[in-house]
Amino acid sequence: QGQLEESGGGLVQPGESLLLSCAVSGFVIEKYAIAWFRQAPGKAREAISMIAGYEEFSRYDDSVRDRFTISRDLAKNTVYLHIDNLDAEDTGIYYCATDWYSEGAKYSRWGRFFGLFGRGIQVTVSS
DSSP states (O other), X not given: OOEEEEEOOEEEOTTOOEEEEEEEESSOGGXXXXXXXXXXXXXXXXXXXXXXXXXTEEEEOTTTTTTEEEEEETTTTEEEEEXXXXXXXXXXXXXXXXXXXXXXXXXXXXXXXXOEEOOOEEEEEOX
16 A cells, blocks of 8 residues: 655745655655645645656756756655745645556646555744
8 A cells, every 4th residue: 555654844944955855665766756836825735836746857847947856765665855045935745646547637737646645744934
């Protein structure tokens, strides 16, 4: 059974950096796409970055391209999202998701269908 668990969130000040982790169990991340989604208060959940494939290609939404970096550690079966220069608009719940399970998926981006999500983790940017 596949599971994803996010960690690393919390309250941060504007301008700081943050590293979110997505620990995956039940399948090998190298074979599948792992994406990060963000849901800001009062807004829909949106995909912001993805890493996938043996070639380790990555994708970013234009809104985060300059400040967000996605990476993975195959030995730990974990995907990371590093965020630089946080601002208030980065506040929200961050989820990691995978297309390892895609049946009935409601969310798709970059040609992938994401049917399994972690519980999410809150990031609040405030002084």
